[in-house]
Amino acid sequence: MTTPTPRTPTPTPSDTDDTRRLRHAMVDAMATDGIRPDVVEAFRAEPRHVYLPRFVRRVEAAPGTWETRVFTPEHPDWAREVYTDQLLVTATMFGDDGPPLSSSTVPSLMAAMLDALAVEPGMRVLEVGAGTGYNAGLLARLTGDTNVTTIDIEPDVATAARHALTTAGHPGVRVVHTDGSHPPAGPRSVDRLIATCGVDHVPPAWLAAVRPGGRLVVPVGTGVASLTVDEHGHAEGPFLATPAYFMSLRTTAGTNTIPYPGDPTGPLEPCAMPLAAWHDDDLRFAVALALPASDLGQRDLPDALTLWTTDGSVATIHADGTCRQSGPRHLAHELADIHHDFDNAGRPGRRHHRLRIDPHGHHTATFTPTP
Numbered sequence: 001m002t003t004p005t006p007r008t009p010t011p012t013p014s015d016t017d018d019t020r021r022l023r024h025a026m027v028d029a030m031a032t033d034g035i036r037p038d039v040v041e042a043f044r045a046e047p048r049h050v051y052l053p054r055f056v057r058r059v060e061a062a063p064g065t066w067e068t069r070v071f072t073p074e075h076p077d078w079a080r081e082v083y084t085d086q087l088l089v090t091a092t093m094f095g096d097d098g099p100p101l102s103s104s105t106v107p108s109l110m111a112a113m114l115d116a117l118a119v120e121p122g123m124r125v126l127e128v129g130a131g132t133g134y135n136a137g138l139l140a141r142l143t144g145d146t147n148v149t150t151i152d153i154e155p156d157v158a159t160a161a162r163h164a165l166t167t168a169g170h171p172g173v174r175v176v177h178t179d180g181s182h183p184p185a186g187p188r189s190v191d192r193l194i195a196t197c198g199v200d201h202v203p204p205a206w207l208a209a210v211r212p213g214g215r216l217v218v219p220v221g222t223g224v225a226s227l228t229v230d231e232h233g234h235a236e237g238p239f240l241a242t243p244a245y246f247m248s249l250r251t252t253a254g255t256n257t258i259p260y261p262g263d264p265t266g267p268l269e270p271c272a273m274p275l276a277a278w279h280d281d282d283l284r285f286a287v288a289l290a291l292p293a294s295d296l297g298q299r300d301l302p303d304a305l306t307l308w309t310t311d312g313s314v315a316t317i318h319a320d321g322t323c324r325q326s327g328p329r330h331l332a333h334e335l336a337d338i339h340h341d342f343d344n345a346g347r348p349g350r351r352h353h354r355l356r357i358d359p360h361g362h363h364t365a366t367f368t369p370t371p
Helices: 017-029 036-046 079-083 108-115 133-144 155-167 206-209 273-278 281-289 329-345
Strands: 057-060 066-071 088-092 100-104 125-128 147-150 176-178 189-197 209-219 222-231 234-236 296-301 306-307 315-320 322-326 353-357 362-365
Touching: 017 079, 036 108, 066 222, 108 133, 108 189, 108 209, 125 133, 125 315, 133 147, 133 155, 147 155, 147 209, 147 273, 147 362, 155 176, 189 206, 206 209, 206 281, 209 234, 222 353, 273 281, 273 306, 273 315, 281 362, 306 329, 315 329, 322 329
Parallel strands: 125 147, 125 189, 147 176, 189 209
Antiparallel strands: 057 066, 057 088, 088 100, 209 222, 222 234, 234 353, 296 306, 306 315, 315 322, 353 362
16 A cells, blocks of 8 residues: 655645635535535635645646645735636645545535535534545534544555644544445444545445445546435435546555456457547546446557457457457447447436445446436
């Protein structure tokens, strides 16, 4: 497991008239129509800058030239960047230019997820993915500090989140360093669960932790599912309309790669799935629900797409409308069937999709035709 590069803590300025002005301007600029008033007020009150004493951004320094810039309170644009409706990377692997390890989510997406979570005062909330602690601080304003538990697999991230929450006035929020796939929550012990990391399959332990009538808001694929748990332990609900590209859940088990079984050996044949359709975001979302990325290897080239699965099935779709495939599954045909159903349903967006999960963790995704 890779951990962030240790850094000297950066002192964080207190809330000032200037940061309050910038915070209110950010909220005013966010699309908050239809968002619960208590959620909007939480964003107006919670000081995001306390959770972001240091972050990095890739910026275009000159046409075609990109560089990584580090922002701390000493940077003249630090507060303005903090209070812009954007994602900010707070921890990276292998130095500041490395892949992101932790971040602060786009505030408008956070607001949509918190609205869907429908937290009421006094509800017990479990958050998977503490990140900076900012989302836990917002949750604390909605339900009370001592009702919020947030967890993270990275010890340095959890420590920084705990410090930021205390600085922001939420010392009662419980921050736990642990594997997010096995949260410290007993069966049916929480009213709400929210994840700030992406999954292809909702871990059974998450579902089991939520009481009947409770709710989970979880990034699945490239969308966010809002699921209500029934008395039999099933969870079902729609996806939010907005796309969501979260960093994947990391576990102590690590990430398993799917070995490439070799090029397909079947005959060259016509393919009903045009290669260009693969780049349609709404179709890719539907495909990700049917063929989760954790179960699927992928190589995407300008003139061909190759997919493979753990059972040795492999298919290559070519730009000229042909394909080759081999193995137990005919992956090119499966993809063509999804494309056919998707087109016939009027190319439904995320909000037309629903997800149902049974107590054993079996996922069933469906979509309804668009008008």
